[in-house]
Amino acid sequence: AQSVAQPEDQVNVAEGNPLTVKCTYSVSGNPYLFWYVQYPNRGLQFLLKYITGDNLVKGSYGFEAEFNKSQTSFHLKKPSALVSDSALYFCAVRSSGALVFGKGTRLSVIA
Amino acid sequence: DTGVSQNPRHKITKRGQNVTFRCDPISEHNRLYWYRQTLGQGPEFLTYFQNEAQLEKSRLLSDRFSAERPKGSFSTLEIQRTEQGDSAMYLCASSPNPGPGWTDTQYFGPGTRLTVL
Numbered sequence: 117a118q119s120v121a122q123p124e125d126q127v128n129v130a131e132g133n134p135l136t137v138k139c140t141y142s143v144s145g146n147p148y149l150f151w152y153v154q155y156p157n158r159g160l161q162f163l164l165k166y167i168t169g170d171n172l173v174k175g176s177y178g179f180e181a182e183f184n185k186s187q188t189s190f191h192l193k194k195p196s197a198l199v200s201d202s203a204l205y206f207c208a209v210r211s212s213g214a215l216v217f218g219k220g221t222r223l224s225v226i227a
Numbered sequence: 228d229t230g231v232s233q234n235p236r237h238k239i240t241k242r243g244q245n246v247t248f249r250c251d252p253i254s255e256h257n258r259l260y261w262y263r264q265t266l267g268q269g270p271e272f273l274t275y276f277q278n279e280a281q282l283e284k285s286r287l288l289s290d291r292f293s294a295e296r297p298k299g300s301f302s303t304l305e306i307q308r309t310e311q312g313d314s315a316m317y318l319c320a321s322s323p324n325p326g327p328g329w330t331d332t333q334y335f336g337p338g339t340r341l342t343v344l
Contacts, residue, residue, distance in 0.1 A: 148331070159231070159318055159335035160270070206269050213283050214260065215333060217269030 118143045118211035120190075122218035129197045130226050137192040137221045139207030148210035149190045151181055153203045154220075160206065166190060177201070197225045229253075231336035233319050239342045240309055247305045248339045252321030259302050260333060261294055262318040263287065270318055276302060309343045316340050 120141045129135045141147050148167055152160040164175025171183045181192045192205060202225045208215040232251045240246050252259045257278050262270035273292070274284045278299035288294075291309075296302040306313055317340075320333040 150332070152335070157337075157340075159233075159337045160320075162332055162334060165332060208269075210331060213258070213275045213331075214272035214285070215262075215270075216272070219267070219269050 118147075118209045118216050120149075120207045120209050120216065120218040122205075122207055122221045124221050125219070126222045126224065128224045128226060131199055132196050135194050135197040135201070135223065135225070137205050137207075137223060139190045139192065139218060141188050141190060141207075141209050143209055147190075149181075149183065150208040150210070150215065151175065151179070151190075151192050152206045152208060152217075154206065155203050163192070163205075197223075199225045199227050201225050231319055231321055231334055233317075233336040233339050235339060236337060237340050237342075239344065241344050242309060242311060244309055245305065245307045246309060246341065247303050248317055248319075248341075249301060249303050250319030250336060251301045252319070253334055255324070256321035256334075257299065257324045258322040258331070258333075259296055260320040260322070261302070261304050262320065264316040264318055264338070265314075273304075306341075309341075311343045314341055314343045 150165045151163040154160050164173050166173050166183045174180045179194050204220045206220045207218045234249045260275040261273040264270040272285050273288050274294050276296040291307045294304045316338045318338045320335045322331050322333045
């Protein structure tokens, strides 16, 4: 079965510093990987996806993610964090028609 | 493109009552998905439609749950005889039509928060 794991429940980073939110995956076949962000009492907003091609994927709001096949990872990154980036981040993998989500990582950016 | 909309945004009901939620997908998206999200967890897949056909159902979708998409546009999710364990956020998503270069990015609505007392 397709699955993703987010090993950190919480990530704290100072404003202006680079941030990384980790995700590892377990799939059979080629992975279709996604990152979404959720703000309080809101639905999920799509950030970026990896289907094929370049291992570095650029997305919305200055976020990017690096696909690493040997480490089965798809970590989300941003060079300089903003306080407004504070939210809940979900990694997901496509499994048949559905998305299978990780448990989420709460990012807190401190001014 | 007005995004995926869901109604109501909040629903409080008593145990044993039936509830129905509505989802309006992005115009011309022919795939529509339902997920459930409980506190501290990621969304869990319930079911999805392609046009009016229900193509996949999760084991989470017990016989008290039913979803429809009669004309291939909006969808409803009904929960009969609600239980306290049904309290959750119910999320709807839609994705563009399959075709060349299709990658099935799902776009989510704001969700309906259900509280069963």
